[in-house]
């Protein structure tokens with residue numbers, strides 16, 4: 001996949017509070033053309049209408065400041081206020097706010113399969129692969145002792 005990303009941090013450190021994989025997300029690209037492709041693919045396959053190549057530019061959920069693609073996100077400010085690294089650490093998990101964001105690549109592939117029949121590998125890499133929030137949250141829950149460790153071999 002050709003993407004110009006600022007891969008300055010490890011993948012693990014770039015997992016968002018909700019489990020979204022910012023490391024794999026093209027919104028972090030410095031290249032406007034790549035962000036345009038991302039925005040077009042999100043519009044075509046996920047129905048996201050509000051993003052533009054300009055406003056999607058993102059430094060990642062765990063970055064300082066507010067250069068974030070999802071400016072409506074309620075989860076990031078909430079987790080930051082509580083001083084958490086992940087919503088999996090929260091006593092209120094899974095709350096209503098995070099439920100809306102919990103998804104997986106496989107769920108998207110299954111539910112949107114009629115629309116995704118002819119998706120290209122480049123489009124998949126740009127707009128689908130980073131939606132792996134639930135498995136990332138489950139991994140954290142195991143690490144925190146909130147789920148048994150054998151689960152890791154089953155996800």
Ligand code: SF4
Pocket residue numbers: 016017018019020022061068070073074075076101
């Ligand atoms: S949806 Fe919110 S919590 Fe999840 S990665 Fe984006 S900004 Fe972070």
Ligand code: SF4
Pocket residue numbers: 074075076078079082084086087088090091092093094095096097098
């Ligand atoms: S209340 Fe919900 S959104 Fe806020 S930190 Fe806890 S799980 Fe995350």
